[in-house]
Amino acid sequence: MSFDDTPAELLAPELESETELAFEGALRPSSLAEFVGQVKVRGQLQLLLTAATMQGRTPDHILFAGPPGLGKTTLAMIVAHEGNRPLRMASGPAIQHAGDLAAVLSSLVPGEVLFIDEIHRMARSAEEMLYLAMEDFRIDIMVGKGAGATSVPLELAPFTLVGATTRAGLLPNPLRDRFGFTAHLEFYGDEELERVLSRAAALLGLDIDKAAIAEIAGRCRGTPRIANRLLRRVRDYALVYSTGTGTADVHAVRAALELYDVDALGLDRLDRAVMEIILSRFDGGPVGLNTLAVSVGEEAETIEAVVEPFLVRIGLLTRTPRGRVATAAAWQHFGMQPAAARSMQDDL
Incomplete structure (x- = not known):
């Protein structure tokens, strides 16, 4: 059966998937002028x-550092797009041997941008190979084994590592x-997030007012990726419960985010489980990390890397040498009192 003869009901999921992928691509700005936030980094x-363009050379190697969801991958794509250069994408965890990296580097064309996500998770042997590649655009490949092994230099095309x-x-x-420029990405403010959400809502064709956008911006943890994700859930809620009109007001936003366990501070189910x-x-603590992880049924690394940074940043949790301690703001937000305060009230 040809593609043209395929029943419409079988094509629907494929077409829907293509639509979603197209939307994801459209959300990513293609130039620095379109990129919202990170004003200082954009200027640099x-x-x-x-x-680099004026001098006719490849740009210096660039390192983007910061929490997930702030636009590191998008900025890497912009680096390639602004210079009209091809882009090669790789992942640090996938480069577990020097040979993996050598295969990628040897196939680069002149001026190409090589993006390595989570670069700190590359194998140590690959990191050491990268030192020479970044400085001199060459690598040394070992041929043979044992006493007869020899090192053969391989020249590389000039490239930009991001x-x-x-x-x-x-x-x-x-x-x-060895990176010529290191950019530290910061969390977004509410005003910047509102601009991100307004642009995404227009791409989604979602009719949403300013108050509703502000409500979402206040709950997305200063992170554009989370903002776009919550906006799509609000879109779904408005589509289902607004008689198909797809109109979202502040009441629809609050109802949708309550349904998905996102509270007024942006805490989700896991955040609240940890705090409770x-x-x-x-x-109120102190509680050791491993004890806390076992208590909520999550990996310690997840608690430390995903949950704690946000809770510390908004002032609900502090880290001490003895463990994690809840702040007074945490007791107030959850409407609870320390045992000492409860005991004092009982005595009165």
């Missing part, structure tokens, strides 16, 4: 790219020092 990056990391402290100093364990079971 614009200068670096413009100078690395992205959520854990800049895990990068070895020799690798970090600390407050109710351990009377």
Whole structure:
């Protein structure tokens, strides 16, 4: 059966998937002028790219560091697009041997941009190969084994390496020092997030007012990726419960986010589970990381890398040498009191 003869009901999921992928691509700005937020980084990056174009050379190697969802991958795509250069994308966890990296580097064309996401998770042997590649655009390949092994130099085409990391402290100093420009991405303010959401709503064809956009912006943890995800859930809610009109007001936003367990501060189910364990079971702490992870049924790394940074940033949790401790703001937000305060009230 040909594609033209395929029943419409079988084509629907495929067409829907293509639509969603097209939307994801449309959400990513293609130029620095379209990119919202990170004003200082955008200015620095614009200068670096413009100078490289004027001098007819490849831009310096670039490292983007910061929490997930702030636009590191998007900026890497913009670096390639602004210079009209091809882009090669790779992932640090997938490069587990020097040979994996050598295969990628040897196939680059002149001026190509190589983007390595989570670059701090590359194998150590690959990192050491990258030192020479970044500085001299060549690598040394070992041929043979044992006493008869020889090193054969392989010249590489000039390229720009763009690395992205959520854990800049895990990068070895020799690798970090070889980047000509390191950009530290910051969390977004509410005004910037409202601009991100307004643009995404227009692409979605969602009729949403300013108050509703502000409500979403206040709950997305300063992260554009989360903002776009919540907006799509609000779109779905408005489509289902607004008689198919797809109109979203502040009441629809609150109802949708309540349905998906996102509260007024942006806390989700796991955030609240962590805080409630600390407050109710351990009377505010201190609680060790491993004890906390076992109590909520999650990996310690997930708690440390995903949950804690946000809770610390908004002032609900502090880290001490003895463990995690809830703040007074946490007790107030969850409407609870420490055991000492409850005991004092009982005595009165």
